[in-house]
Amino acid sequence: MRVNRRDFLRYACLIVPAGVVPLSRRLIGATAESSAKQKYSLEGHKYAFIVDSTRCIGCGECVRSCNMENKVPEGFVRTWVERYTTTKSGKVIVDSTYDVWRQRKKAERFNFEELKSVPAADISKAFFLPKLCNHCANPPCVPVCPVGATYQSPEGVVLTDPNYCFGCGYCIQACPYGVRFKNPITHTADKCTWCYHRIVKGLLPACVEICPTGARQFGDAAIAGSPIAQVLESAKLHVLRKDFGTNPKVYYIELNPEVR
C-alpha cells in the first residue's frame, strides 16, 4: 500500500482522537460527578492528636474500642500502649498491651499485668505510653506505594484505599513507627485512620472518646481558641523520633529519653 503524507495525516487525525476523546470524557466526567455531594469541607482543617502520657493508666480500653470501632481482625491492633520500666541499675524493660494479648490469647481486654520479672523495690521509674499512627506531615509510607493506594487526604490524614491496594507491603516496611500491618482478611495494608469516618462527622476518634483520664486528646487546631490549639501553642510538645524528619502530628506531653 502506498501511503502519502496527506493520507497519513488523514488517518492520524482519525485514530488519535478516537483514543483521546474517551479518555478525556472519563477524566472530566469523574470530577463533575463526585464533587457535588459533599457537605463536610476537606479544606481548612488542621487536625492534631495530643498524648499526655502522664495521665495514661494503661487500662487498654483505647485498644479495645479501636478494635471494636474499626473491626480490626483478631490478633492485630491499630493502636497500643507500651510500658517503660527502668530499674535501679538503669535497665529499661518495655512491654505492651499487644504482648499481653499475645501471651494470653484473649482479645476481650488489653490490660497490663503485674511486671513479674522485676521486684517492685528495684524499679526506679515506670510509665505508660500510648502509640498510634503519627499521621506524619512527611509520611515515608506514601511515596513508596506503587499504585497510589495510600495517601494523605487534603486535611493531612494518612489513609489507605483497601479497594485499590494489592498488598505488596512496601508501606508496612517503610513506616519507621511500625503502625501498619497486613490485614489478613482483605490482604491489604491497614492502619490507624484517626477514625476518619468519625472525625468528618464531628465525633472524636474512638480511643479518645473512651479514654477515662484524658491521656488522649484530639482536635482541629484550625479552630482558633479550641483546647487543642491552646495546647499546641502553650505546652512544650515532643514527637517520636524527631530525627527521622517525618514531622508527626501526634504530639507527646513529656517524652522520656527511654522511648523508642
Added chain:
Amino acid sequence: MPQGIRFKDIRHIIHAAILIVVVMVGFLVARALTVPKSFGQYGHYRGDSIHENQDLSVILENPETCRECHESELKRKPDEPAIWPGLDAWRKGKHGSLTCANCHGNLKEHVERRRKDPTSETFVVTKDNRPQLCLLCHHAIVARPKVLPIFDPLREEHASYLEVLKEEQEEVIGCNTCHPSYRPHDPKLSE
C-alpha cells in the same frame, strides 16, 4: 513531494511513525480503561477512596447519644434510690470521665432497637459488673500514675478479691455492692 525523494526512501520513517502513534494510542486507551474514574481528583490516589473512608459506620456511641432517653434518673421502685442518676449527675461524679462503653460495651444495637421499640422487655444491654473490669483500671500494677485511686487488696473489705487478682477464682461479689456503679466514691459498707 520534493523532487528526488521518493516514497520508497522514507517508507521506513513513516512505518516507525505509525508504530509510535499506534503504541501511544494503545497506551492512552489502555490507561483510560484501567485507571479508576476518580483517580487524581485530589491527588495521586482514588478520590472516591476518601468518600469510602468517610462513609464507614460509626459504632462507639458518645454519651450525648444517651441523653435522648437517659437524661434523667431511671427510678425502678419508688422507695429505692435510682441506680442510674441521670446524665448530668453522672458527669459530675467520679466516674464521669468514663464512657458508657467501658461497662456497657457495644451500644449501637441498643440505641437502634430502642428507637424502634422503646417498651420491649426482651432486650438487655451488657452490664459488665465483674471485678476484673474494675481492676482493669484500679489494679495496683507498675507504672500507674499516682492520681489514680488504687484498689488496695490489703484493705479488710477487699480481702475477698485476693483470689481474683491471682485469677484463680472467677465468680465473686461485684465491687458495686459497696461502690455503686455511679457513685464509686461512697462505699456503702456491707453488713
